[in-house]
Amino acid sequence: MPQDAGLIGSYVSLGLQALIPIALGSFKSLKTPEATIRKRKLARKGQLLDGQEDSDDEGEEEIIEETLTWADSLLFPVFGSVALLGLFLIIKYVGKEWINTILGVYFTGAGMFAIHSTFSSITAWTLRAFGHKSITYHIRISAGIRQVFHLPTTLPSMILVPIAIALPLLYIPLGRPYILSNILALSLSTATLGLLKLDSFLTAFLLLGVLLVYDIFWVFATPVMVTVARSIDAPIKILSPKSSPFALNGKPLEFTMLGLGDIVIPGLVIALCLRFDLANYVKSHPNQEITTKSKFSKPYFITGLLSYIIGLTITILVMHTFKAAQPALLYLSPTCSLGPILLASIRGELKELWSWSDAPSTEEKEKKILDETIEAPSEAAMKARAEAKALVAQSENEDGNSEETKINGTSTLIEDDDDSWMNSGVVTPDDQGKARKRKGGKKK
Structure with a gap:
């Protein structure tokens, strides 16, 4: 028994x-x-x-x-x-x-x-x-304004690393x-x-x-x-x-x-x-x-x-x-x-x-596995966001159309629901007024 x-x-x-x-x-x-x-x-x-x-x-x-x-x-x-x-x-x-x-x-x-x-x-x-809700910390690695690595973690998770x-x-x-x-x-x-x-x-x-x-x-x-x-x-x-x-x-x-x-x-x-x-x-x-x-x-x-x-x-x-x-x-x-x-x-x-x-x-x-969002407080993201908003404001002042802005004779199109500028680099005019692509950016 x-x-x-x-x-x-x-x-x-x-x-x-x-x-x-x-x-x-x-x-x-x-x-x-x-x-x-x-x-x-x-x-x-x-x-x-x-x-x-x-x-x-x-x-x-x-x-x-x-x-x-x-x-x-x-x-x-x-x-x-x-x-x-x-x-x-x-x-x-x-x-x-x-x-x-x-x-x-x-x-x-x-x-x-x-x-x-x-x-x-x-x-x-x-x-x-x-x-109790743990605060999420974000470990990010960026190349310019493009994020290439993102690891969200919490304090309890980090404490468990040596135990694991x-x-x-x-x-x-x-x-x-x-x-x-x-x-x-x-x-x-x-x-x-x-x-x-x-x-x-x-x-x-x-x-x-x-x-x-x-x-x-x-x-x-x-x-x-x-x-x-x-x-x-x-x-x-x-x-x-x-x-x-x-x-x-x-x-x-x-x-x-x-x-x-x-x-x-x-x-x-x-x-x-x-x-x-x-x-x-x-x-x-x-x-x-x-x-x-x-x-x-x-x-x-x-x-x-x-x-x-x-x-x-x-x-x-x-x-x-x-x-x-x-x-x-x-x-x-x-x-x-x-x-x-x-x-x-x-x-x-x-x-x-x-x-x-x-x-x-x-x-x-x-969908890409890597998270391509940009950390809001980062200097690169804030600068890029400010430049985009300035272009929109300039366009509205010139012709009342928020769709298109002219820089040195070059047209730059910004769409309301397009955030590809966050992932694609910055498009700037060269000395001849032609659009130049940097870091994989798309010519528009």
């Missing part, structure tokens, strides 16, 4: 650890709706031209992301099989010590970025829950303790869910289906996956001790484990459910300025979480009953697919579910 109680506690701990990165990563995958971004850009443009500071650009920073399509889903089991078989062959013929060293170094570097990203998000959400560096660096010297390994694994899962995004539910269900077959084959048909999971000592799985970690020898003897793939793959679908909830809310509230911090109903997200809990519970029960490793996706894929489909059928939204797409629009694909 005590042994069963310890196992139950281990299984509960494993499930709770799996839910943490799924919930955090889902909210990290949200982005401000395009309608809100357009409104804020128009407001910001007006502030800059009026000589005011851009007081609130929160939520408009470019987010690095990778969108997966149905074609990418079909390649997942192919690349996964190649990687898995390669690791198995290295472990069998070379030894696990060498590959553990390589992976330990790799995950130490990747863990620094993952821990900083995850812990920064947790800190920001915690402070916001207590009503120290924890992964201690992973190998401390002997790869399972607690630190779990922190790295959960941070990597959270960061991955914030980075990778499925473009539609068709892609989501296709991904769950093909990886279901992949999981069954490599677990039941071959010893490859189980051997790799047990041999590699790296943060590619989360662990929970079957017995108390405070035993007399100070070390738990056995662990229950869950691979990161069994967290990230269903997590991608659950994150898609949350973004679908946000899209539905935006659609039903067209006049409201909605951001990622707005409160909105989350029926599909909650259903996705419940589906994952049901699937993971079934996995644990089968594993405990038959005393053998189980391919978790065998149970997680059906539950995480059926949950959203059943809810959509009940709500009469099945057609909307299948037709909805979260793929980037053409405008988003063509």
